[in-house]
Amino acid sequence: MIERRFEQIIFASRWLLAPFYLGLVISLGALLVKFTQEVLHILPNVLEMSEKDVLLAVLTLIDLSFAGNLLLMVIFAGYENFVSKIDVADHEDRPDWMGKVDFGGLKLKLIASIVAISGIHLLKAFMNLAQTSRDELMWLVIIHMTFVISGVLLACMDRLEGHRAPTPKAAGKSGADHH
Template sequence: MERLIERSLFASRWLLAPMYLGLVLTIAVLVWIFALELFRFVTGIATMSVDDAILGVLALIDLSLAANLLMIVIFSGYENFVSRMDLEGHVDRPDWQGDVDFSALKLKLVASIVAISGIHLLKVFMDVGKYETEQIRWMVIIHLVFVVSGVLLAAMDWIANHAKRLKKAKPATD
């Protein structure tokens, strides 16, 4: 009975696979939105101000970072929780694939969220007259929460890894 339960629990990891496929579809949605945004950007060049050009580029970068974040989640999540991808030796295989454990995944996610939040905040600062002071204040506070959370998460991971190394290095006492 125990073996059956354990095999069932282990097999249940495949329930996550459709979620990762769904995330692939969200990348397709981001590609579509990117194409629309790029089309608007390119067709508006003749009447574009410098600020409009910078805002347009930042919007495209924002979409690109979101897609990169999704790829990290898809590859790392699938490999950490479902199954290893059999892509050894493939010329296009990312160097980091297979090396990103759950701890590294968390840090990459937070770093990406901070970058996306920072770009969004930069877009707000470029068009500051469009926003109320209170809105900007909350955007800055939220961004700072992301930054502080990332630093604290990295510190917690460093402490945990340092404690593991100390535990391994500590000689056994009888």
Template sequence: MADSKSTEPAAAPASDKHAPSAIERGLESFLFKSRWLMAPFYVGLVVSLAVLLFKFVLLLWENVIHLPTAKESDIILGVLSLIDVCLTGNLVLIVVFSGYENFVSRIDPNGHPDWPEWMTKVDFAGLKQKLLASIVAISAIQLLKAFMNLDAGYDSTKLAWLVGVHMTFVVSTVMLALSDRWTSDH
């Protein structure tokens, strides 16, 4: 005959399968707060933007100084170098804003009507896509610069490597986009 007062604990409700202990809550709180250790990385990337700006100004000045004697191909190569630095700066900004928003803390755009709309809406999948698209664009600029320098004597091995690396970036970007699309559909 079964005893009406069972010594077995009552089953936990389905929504509360595990009540965390004080140690577990403390550890989780510590781990959650550790995300702030990433903030100095993003500040360092902002400093790297200043370095890129300095390099951009030097390249621009060099292009302006050599303008009277430059050939058309030299001007195009100079502009491509400026675009390359600009795209790299854009890449850094994407990482700073999206990384901070996704991994450290939400950014409140209220009161800042001039902030780009994408800044607080890029999730991790979108961040990966933007990063890879920027890398492909930078790689394409490098490849275009190499093609523009074909007259100056080209190294077929170096050109083959540039094409191979660029195609690797392109294929990787397409595969990641397809993978993200397939996983979001299922």
């Protein structure tokens, strides 16, 4: 009786994560504000901007879009994996991957997005060599390569995990005898 109640409390504790995901939704709104601010800054000046400055501005918009995509992936997949299923199965706009991304898949999507964001920052630094110090550029490359290597290692580990033979589930509860 005590064990069952304790397990119900532990299971219900997953709802403590819901405010985290709500906070991430608010963060997505903050990214939208920054994106809009950037667009409103670019549009009136686009005719006077150099091609390089337009490309840098567009890279900033892409960077913000990737960050938004990353947030949305974490919100959807994290909520579905750890809190509750999102009941929109019949909705015509439901993304195909929704409900199919497990924690391992989420990690790979996250690292891929982080590598893309890091790559954009690196490209912006290379396009702005006059304003980028040698040390800053070196660290940007080191950090980017760290993300790339981490992504490759995560993908390898995920692949190895997928090739492991599934462990048979024991009948009933595992561990200590429950009386």
